[in-house]
Amino acid sequence: xxxxxxxxxxxxxxxxxxxxxxxxxxxxxxxxxxxxxxxxxxxxxxxxxxxxxxxxxxxxxxxxxxxxxxxxxxxxxxxxxxxxxxxxxxxxxxxxxxxxxxxxxxxxxxxxxxxxxxxxxxxxxxxxxxxxxxxxxxxxxxxxxxxxxxxxxxxxxxxxxxxxxxxxxxxxxxxxxxxxxxxxxxxxxxxxxxxxxxxxxxxxxxxxxxxxxxxxxxxxxxxxxxxxxxxxxxxxxxxxxxxxxxxxxxxxxxxxxxxxxxxxxxxxxxxxxxxxxxxxxxxxx
Numbered sequence: 001x002x003x004x005x006x007x008x009x010x011x012x013x014x015x016x017x018x019x020x021x022x023x024x025x026x027x028x029x030x031x032x033x034x035x036x037x038x039x040x041x042x043x044x045x046x047x048x049x050x051x052x053x054x055x056x057x058x059x060x061x062x063x064x065x066x067x068x069x070x071x072x073x074x075x076x077x078x079x080x081x082x083x084x085x086x087x088x089x090x091x092x093x094x095x096x097x098x099x100x101x102x103x104x105x106x107x108x109x110x111x112x113x114x115x116x117x118x119x120x121x122x123x124x125x126x127x128x129x130x131x132x133x134x135x136x137x138x139x140x141x142x143x144x145x146x147x148x149x150x151x152x153x154x155x156x157x158x159x160x161x162x163x164x165x166x167x168x169x170x171x172x173x174x175x176x177x178x179x180x181x182x183x184x185x186x187x188x189x190x191x192x193x194x195x196x197x198x199x200x201x202x203x204x205x206x207x208x209x210x211x212x213x214x215x216x217x218x219x220x221x222x223x224x225x226x227x228x229x230x231x232x233x234x235x236x237x238x239x240x241x242x243x244x245x246x247x248x249x250x251x252x253x254x255x256x257x258x259x260x261x262x263x264x265x266x267x268x269x270x271x272x273x274x275x276x277x278x279x280x281x282x283x284x285x
Contacts (some may be wrong), residue, residue: 002038002124002204007100012121016047017128020123028121031055035110036117038097039125040067042209045080047123049211050091059090059117061109065092073228075241076253080211087212130165130176143167145176150200152190160194162187168201171223204269205251217261220251220268233257240264242279249273 002008040062145167240260252264
């Protein structure tokens, strides 16, 4: 959440986590309304697309130099920057929020570039923190979430954790994955291990994002990539971006290209890496 001292506690400043949040935001949506989205990650962009389609005038502000800066390559960012601009969303990148202002409710926003925007409501999408208060109170190890081993056990062998709040070792570092499929897969493994399966959890990360009429499907984790290969899709406007570390395939962003996504997902799950040149040339299908 935004700090109260910069206006985060004003009325009509929302976060989006639950159905109750949606119900609170919905009455403010309508043609001619002015919305400010703080944060250019997937949540911010999805909300911006939905509001724009409902006739709301949308401005999205991202502190980093580009949208999706933490989670995607510059090529994917550029695709969605163009998509939103074409659909009437105003994107402001590399600019921070100084304050939200108003008396009874938020009415304007001051930005770090000196500009001021009049708004009717604000939606904040600046990331989440794992809920670890109970774990800390219990004395469990906490590092970027509740620490678990490969089976899902915390530092207290009789306590287990799974889902967005749980951090596990991945390539020598503690990682949390924030996605529905991961939460389900890890919980199923942990439940089996509680019953004695003794099976290590092997994450198979995949994500998706729907913005306007575009579906982005992501397979794998792109951490550590040093090369991006673009592959054109069979349908007009479809494409995919393949993340490599050397010759190893790490992840794929598939844009309106389900075939590329499914191919990449199978390759990553199997630990196989096609040649980057073959990916770019469309040699394999």
